[in-house]
Amino acid sequence: MQKFRELLNFKYTWRSYQQEFLDGFQSHIKDEHLHVVAPPGSGKTILGLEILIRIGKPTLVLAPTLTIRNQWRSRLLDFFAVHKDFNEYSLDLKKPSLITFSTYQSLFALTKSFDENAKQQLLDFITSHGIKTLVLDEAHHLKNEWWQCLYHLKQIEGLTVVSLTATPPYDSSTTEINRYFSLCGPIDEEIAVQDLIKNGDLCPHQDFVYFSKPEEAQIKYIVNYREQILNFTNQLLANKELQEALITQDFYVHPKESLEYIYQNPTFFSSVIIYLNACGYAVNEQNLKILGFSKNDVNFPSFTYEWSEALLQHLLVDQREAFCALEAILLPLEKELKRIGVLENKRVNFIGDEVLYRNLSNSPSKLESIYQIVKSTNANLGDAARTVILADFIRKEFLDFEGSDTKALNKLGVVPIFKYILAKQSDYAQLGVLTGSLVLLHEAVLPNLKALLAIEKLQVQVVEGAEGYLFIQVPDTLKHKIAESITQLFQDGAIKTLIGTKAFLGEGWDAPCINTLILASYVGSFVSSNQMRGRAIRVNANNPDKTGTIWHLACLDPTATNGGKDMEKLQQRFEAFTGVSLRDEIYISNGIDRLVLPLKWDENTHLAAINAEMLETAQQKSDFLYRWNHAIEKGSILVRELKIPSAGDQPFAKTKKLHALNAGKYVMLEVVLGVSMFVPEFLIKNMGAVLGKGILQVFYIFCAALLLGFGPKTFKAIKLYFLxxxxxxxxxxxxxxxxxxxxxxxxxxxxxxxxxxxxxxxxxxxxxxxxxxxxxxxxxxxxxxxxxxxxxxxxxxxxxxxxxxxxxxxxxxxxxxxxxxxxxxxxxxxxxxxxxxxxxxxxxxxxxxxxxxxxxxxxxxxxxxxxxxxxxxxxxxxxx
Known part of the structure; x- marks a missing residue:
């Protein structure tokens, strides 16, 4: 460490939350792991450099891209290098130095360059150069084949692994999440967004959602898709051939002899029993005994889509060869599932999440949502409006669109958004497009661009159907300056609305003037969503009163009460970041609950009213600051908690649903209410018997009726409560x-x-x-x-x-x-x-x-x- 301190030392003053983290980081590093979550704008790279300096051992820093790798180097030289000629670093993994900056791709390529014993050669290479600290920047970027390289490195004795990320990949599969945390270790420290806002390093901001309904053609597609799945499920329940084949399988007929198979495939075995029970079969008593139940001791779940998936995934994909004798039965099922789109890429999916998500997330109805947001923003902020719209694809095939009939714009993308806005507002001259291969500007802005590029002539071409707009054909020699120049035009206000791709503007690009961000991107994880969102919440030195507005788009599935897959993905996206509540009680939390949206979506949900309220609230910039300041004052620490949901949205003391763990209480409540109503009714009906046969005999009749009527429910209540x-x-x-x-x-x-x-x-x-x-x-x-x-x-x-x-x-x-x-x-x-x-x-x-x-x-x-x-x-x- 002494050598590091002689050469490298932070030249400025640490922010309060950074100093607080650094004061306690030694306690976290004891297990040779340090996992830090830090939002955009918190100085994550600077903290990472200080950490490796304090550890004081030769270090390998791995980044997801060359751009980010180069940022590490520039931060090192600008913020830490005591001597201007400091050169004890390397950008070449094959020639390591005191600090080596590289990429995950380079490490994988190095491993591939070795022979058959690549694992040992990689370990020998790293240890021979004395590398003892490994810094993983944004490790959520890792592809599957890259993991193995890093796991090999973790075997090096005494290696310290430092992981830095803005967003852990919580929306990934369970396997991927477990793999991520086994590599990076549990989260040691998380720098809170509210600390950055309190310190003036991020601006007050708020998230909003603009909702839309699918086009009529999309609705027909969804309804038809649902009908086909329902028909298939009904046919499956009526498929006698499959049922008779399953009840003759060895694992079903002779479960004691097939215990190893059953224990290896418990979900499939359960799905078979649940399926046969739904088909009306009396489940084999031996099978229930294997499970530890008697016939009267088990309540079978319904045969839902999830159980259908579990059954058919095993039969048609995972263990197809083991059921080759049933090929004549399975092949028609496979063909039908592929025809309706339920079986794709060797995965059975009755929910239709990918099929319907692609359909809804790319809905052209979102074009109107974007236009309404841009229109409202311009009306509210005027010349101060700085809106960025991020999409996944360019969609150049729509460049020749012209006119005002926007039905032809049936896909979401950079060009359709550009064309749609101009179709609605043809005189809008402050619109711009910036991607890696396409630059569109209004002719009025051309002189400004030439001045910034220091060039007298530019090759341009008129854009069809977009009066006054031009293609800018950028010479290869100026490609590196074009993004910088367009960004400057945007900051100056010559461009008020800038449309680009997530790939080009989403990571690494920075324009502090952004005050409105519209996320028209639907490809990728919520990790990248959070990074895109970070573009709009940075402070602007030229505008100390800046507030940020982030708009998310959702196209609702009219056949799903939860809003559908597009809404589900949006909910996942909101789990990635914390924010202040939109209305009512003021608090800071992650998740979409803070927006107070409807619990269910149906034909009675007034989307127009919700959208209008969102647009109106987005104009109340002063409220952003008030809510953030008030919420920050109410708390003092970021708390990780576990929330356990209730049975429904009604107060739990009133509901009678047999959900969660309060089931016994509700059944017993029914018993008490039933008895209280039964007693008066019994006495009235049997008053004659009381007078004629005597009280004692009537009491015996009363007890017998009570036992028969309420005994089973009482037993069930007691059993559920003790269970x-x-x-x-x-x-x-x-x-x-x-x-x-x-x-x-x-x-x-x-x-x-x-x-x-x-x-x-x-x-x-x-x-x-x-x-x-x-x-x-x-x-x-x-x-x-x-x-x-x-x-x-x-x-x-x-x-x-x-x-x-x-x-x-x-x-x-x-x-x-x-x-x-x-x-x-x-x-x-x-x-x-x-x-x-x-x-x-x-x-x-x-x-x-x-x-x-x-x-x-x-x-x-x-x-x-x-x-x-x-x-x-x-x-x-x-x-x-």
Whole structure:
């Protein structure tokens, strides 16, 4: 470290939140991992450089692109180099130096250049150059084949891995998320957006959504698609050939001899039983015994689309060869699924998410949404309007469109947006297009561009159907200056609305003057969405009162009450960043709930009113600042919490739905209400018998009627209550067990010894649990363990099995997962069991990798089938 400090030292003053992070970073680095989440504008690269300097060992920095790699170098020289001639760095991975800046692609290419023993040669190469620190910048960019290289490097003894990102890839698959965190480690520190706003490094901003309905042709397509899936499902339930083939399979007829197969494919086995039950078959009693149930002891879930997927994915794709004897039955199913678009790329998908998402997210109805936002912004801000519209594709095929009939503009893209705005407002002269291969400007702006490029002549061409607009044919010698010049025109106000591609303007491009951003992009993860969003929330030195408005577009599926896949993707996008609530209570949190949108979408939802209110609220710039300042004052720390949803949107004390873990309470409520109504009615009807036969005989009749009428429901209520207990109280007990385990002297990686559990429940039954007086790292560890425990049972190494005398009589057991991080060895699992039994109940611990354990695990999974395809909890980030 001494050598680093002699050569490199930060030349300026740290911001308060940066200094706070640096003061505590040594405690996080003890496990040779440091994982930092920092939003755009927080100086993530600068922090990364200071970290590697403080570690003080030869370092390899890996970036996703050459542009970002070069930014690391320039930040090093501009902010840290004590001597102007500092040169102990390298941009060539094959020739490392004290600090080497490279890309993930280069590391992969280096690995590929080695022979068959590439893994060992890569390790030898890195160790021979003494590299002891690995910095991963925006590791969410990694492609599948790049992961292996980095996993190999992690085997180097004493290697410290520093991971920096603006957004962890939470919208990826479970496998990818687990892989990401196994590489980067748990999040140690997260710099909050509110800290940057309070410090004046980001401007106050707000997110809005503009909704649209599909075009008539799209609606017909969606309805037809849904009808075809419904028809197929009905035909599947009537498919006697498939049913008779399944009931003759060895794993179904002789389950005891097929236990290994059943335990390896529990979801498929469950889907077969649920399918046959839905078809009217009495499920083989042996199969229920394998699961640990009797005929009267199991409630079968409905045969939903998800179970259809599980059944057919196994039969048609995953294990097709094993069912070759059924080819005559399976082939027609395969052909029909491919015809209607349910089977694509070896994946059965009845929900139709990809098919319908492509259809809705690319809806031309969003062109009108964009125009209305631009129109409102210009009317509100006038000459101060600076709007950027980001799309995925250029769509040059629409360049020859002309006229005002916009029906021909049937795709979303840069050129359709450009043409649509001009079709609606032909005299708009302050519109511009900037992509890597297309530049369009109004002729009135041409002299300004020539002056900036220091050139007298430019080759131009008239754009058809866009009066006054020109193609700018940029010479190769000026290509590097064109983006800079167009950006300057935008900042000067010669261009008020700039349309470009996400690839060209979304990452690395910067224009602090942006005050309105319209995200017309739908390709890619919410990681890239958050990066695009970061363009609009940067402060502008020339406008200290700047506020940022970010517009998201959603085309609603009229056949889905949740709004459809486009809406679902938007909800995922909002999980990636925190923001201030739009109305009512003032608070800061991630997620889309802070916009207070309708819970259900149907024909009674007034989209026009919602959009009008969004446009009106977007004009109230002073409210942005007020809400941010007020929310920041209310809190002091960014809290990671687990939110457990209630059964519905009605107050939980009033609902009678058998959902979640309050089921027993609602059934018992029905029993009490039923008895209270039954008693008066019984007495009135039997008053004559009371007078004629005597009170004692009538009492016996009353008891018998009560038992017959309400006995089954009473038994069900008792059973459900003991099976699930009270969700709120039970989860608090589980949380205490988790914290007790983490605070145990034998758990060294948890350092927040004064941490306490805090739980809140709202009127709708939803409640949240989080830690107070805990570091972000420790809070994240706590929440991750808690979430894993209460999630549906999957395939854990250890289970906690509770069974007391009363529950045994009711044939009831509770099953909870011992989290993966705890279950690495039995010693850790037993420590966790000790705290579980002290806080929750007396459970036995069961190793599931034995024959007996597999049997219990299968029963545990089947007992939780109700929740397998439901979201039972979610992590949130809130400023408290």
């Amino acid at each position: 699930f207990g009270n969700q709120y109280k039970k989860t608090k007990k589980i949380a205490k067990a988790v914290l007790g385990y983490l605070l145990d002297d034998k758990t060294p990686y948890f350092e927040s010894k004064k941490a306490t559990i805090h739980a809140e429940q709202n009127l709708k039954g939803t409640f949240s649990i989080y830690l107070k007086d805990a570091s972000q790292h420790d809070s994240n560890v706590f929440i991750s363990l808690l979430e894993e425990i209460i999630a549906p049972v999957d395939n854990p190494r250890y289970l906690l099995v509770n069974s007391n005398w009363f529950k045994r009589k009711l044939n009831i057991r509770n099953y909870y997962v011992v989290p993966k991080e705890v279950a690495k060895n039995k010693t850790e699992a037993l420590i966790f069991q000790k705290h579980w039994n002290a806080n929750v109940d007396g459970s036995k611990i069961l190793f599931t990798r034995t024959f007996k354990g597999r049997k219990v695990l299968l029963k545990a999974r089947f007992a939780h089938l109700k929740y397998q395809f439901e979201e039972v909890s979610k992590k949130t980030i809130t400023w408290k």
